[in-house]
Amino acid sequence: MQDLRNTYLGKLGAIEFRYSKFIIIAMVILTIFFGSQAINLRFESNMMKEIPQNFDVIKTQELITNEFGAEEAIIILLEADLNEISDIRNKKTLESIYRLEQRLKSRPEILDVIGPGTVYYSLFGEIPDNEVYLKEIAENMPQLISRDYSAAIVLVRTTSFVYDQASINSIIKIVEEEVEKENLYGLNYNVTGTPILIKTLLEILQEDIVKTVLLAILTILILLTLIFYFKSFLVIAPPVLGIIWTTGHLSMMGVPISMATGTFGAIIIGLGTEYGIFMMSRYREEAKKRASNETRVVAMIAGVGKGTIGSSTTTIAGFVALTFSSMPSVVHLGQTLSLGIINCLIGAFFFLPCLMSLKEWNVSGIEIKNKKLNRSIIKFSELQAKRPKSFLLIGMIVTILLASGVSFIKVVEETEESSLPENSEVMRVFNTLKDKFQRYDSMLVLVKSENVLSSNVLREVYILNKQLINIQGIKGSSFNLGLEDIYLPREDLKRRLEVSDSLGYLIIRLDMSKGTDQLQLYDDVKSVLNLTPLQVQPGGTIAMIRELTDIIMPEMSKLSILGLIGILACVMLTFMSVRYGIIPLLSVGVGIMWMMGIAGFMGTTIDSGLVGILSIMAGIGIDFAIQTINRFRLERSPIMVERITNTVQGVFEPVIISSIVAGFGFIAILAATLNFLDVLGKLLFVGVFSCAGITLLFLPSFLVIQERLFQDTKKIFHSKKNRIDEINTL
Template structure:
């Protein structure tokens, strides 16, 4: 059965090679159109920086965590951390966040934040002082001590005070950035005492920062791997054009894979952020085998026969490799962890695209490159012949 299966695959690939030889330009156009379409899919890519969303949501402990997050707003609040700058050595600076000057600045900040339509609510020490802030720190201490729950906004040594801003932006990068800018402007607009810092924190800004770093890492690792592989291919093949032909399927693979993720709504997380470099490393051998075999056969046969041998033999061998590798990656989709499921799906797509690009599309570019070189050689010979004829005529 295995032998029959291999023979049938080789026979199918022989028919494919004949079709490629006759219609290689049409296949190239179709591949480019697909690349443009999936390139649009890349603009729809989603990024997931919240690792809790990559955990199994139907497991009891995570269900409880979701309920608690929903009840207590989870990451849907942001914090302004008011803290003493201990490195400042100037005199007459607040040494306690209960200093009237600090409290007054927080009252002003509370009022500004409450006036923002994008902020649902503000929680701080400000409501404890409905009749104004006392003139001295002892008066502030007395009010804080006599008000139940007022101590929740301070740390133990009263060097830090917190202001909570309830929002409904979730972890959407654009919305979090917008609300952060609003809070930053309000913070800068208040009268702040010297020696006190006001910093915006919270889970949502952290997630946004993780996504920003993730995007940067994807670009850096993919382009670095691509540049290194392309440079090595040029050196090994001793030809820029041949190195590019080998590298071309990898370009298609990366664009098609990321485009598919965008169209299917599969978010890229910390685990799947490395797939660009992984696919470049795993898929390069398919192109090397196909191009090397074609030019090896080309020394003995015409293009049609060389293509038939290369596609049927190398295509069949790499098909088995791609199929088994894809099956192994698809096994990851059985995991309970969504992040591992997404990794398996992504790599399965990528390896499949590697084989298609190397066995179906790339041979057409090999033919195109050879035809261009043949045409240039023919033009050069024609020009040389005409030149010789003119010299002889003289």
């Protein structure tokens, strides 16, 4: 024990014991401060800011917004009440729609309103009585009146479209007030559109963050209570403090919470608890020796401090790698998790030991009292030491079988609507909108020219449109001109086509068949666009999904390599050995292969928000290998069987406890409503137990083989060196 007191960490422990009350007060004050700052934590509702801004498709989308207005208008979906009318193309219904449009236009907060009533008034100055006119004009409004004539939409744009939740709620309230004032004839209404999806997504995200964090804390508390009884509150104190400090830091740094970072609470709770477990276990070990409370506290910090710092730095290295991503959302995730682990480490090193310094605590723990189980563990570890090649062969076969599942992983980009539950009311309304209107089930093609209404340009657009609608999966187009129509007067062309005010841009909306492979369709459309002499660019949600999907695997590979390099450097510094720096990477690499293979067999879909999952898992799962190798190196027995047996017995309990606590902390994420969070929770749960399984089942055998190879190589080297020395002597 005297040796521990003389170390830097031992001296730190003595200082903490002496000034424990002052440190606790200071940390409580800091926690209150950071908690007050956390109230201002911002939620990122603009999904466009969470993806790379330098993509051509993003620039195209911004151009479309600037020239044509935001696609993300609030939409009033008007559906025929079949008890009153079956076709909205009647004077009374269209008059009531026009009056609603005028009401909305009168509000100063609203910039523009586009609806079928306005179109009729622009052509006739009124809603005509002639049903032939009503039906003929409706044929040319597939974006405002559905093809079965049972629904219409009114697009509402605000003076400056904003994505924050308060502004969205404000404009929705205005729209609903005006709709309620108007007596719509034979119509039912719903307010929908991307802003509504964003509003719903943010509300669910906030609920999910609170729900997953509380469930993770409750789950881990129950597990820890079975181990430490009511002292479990002491163990979980550092990660709780870490979450409060992290949210405060994020608020002060201006880093928002988004879909990608929404799970940080459950992840930090799951990982941060591990530090408290090892600290408390060492305190208990010293308590068994009837050591003084000061000795116990010093041992907590000096005895496991180096290992805790080593494992936490590797975790942080894996998270820091995420900050090199080209995806802003992944960068924010890396910043959030890195900061969270650092704060948990501070809590474990300062807050927990100081709490333990206040009095002598009686800490319970887990002991393998079942002699049969204990003997089974010993026999299994002896078998690993005696037949290491057989174990590794089995491990290789299992790894190959599981790795084959990686090919079944689906890679696709998520959107606001795909993130929300399909059975929710907001998605029911939005899906109705997509089913009935071309605007929300289409791919955009942006045509650029000095004057898109010139006959020469329109002739080329006509030819291009013919080629596009012949692509399998495309059933129609918003470009409805015949070759003879390209010479119509400008005003007629502007009414029939979607052109910008400057006449420099024209949009073609391609109507897709249901069930079409959107990504393949995008590739087919792009190949046709490459052949036209026109200046054209694909746009819209599908184009963004395709471009983001293409970067997922390269981005995942890049972040994984950077994470492994950072982790390798940390492990090599921890062990001061290249050989023992590489072995943990091999172990966690196989664990990740297991995780991805199992995920593939489960039919998992990965999107851009999960590009950092491999780096995250590497930072989390490598702790088990580090603990095992550290214990193996501490064992000095010359008998390999005894050395491996002692190693497995020494790490079995902490690895099992840590994996259960972390794994079930992550499983709390499955309680989230958003689809993206559900996938992340499954991957982390499977990943933790995969890495733990590799560590306990196959790593000991690998250590035996590499030790034998190293010793044999060392003997050969010394033998050759001795022979050379003998020759030189002669």
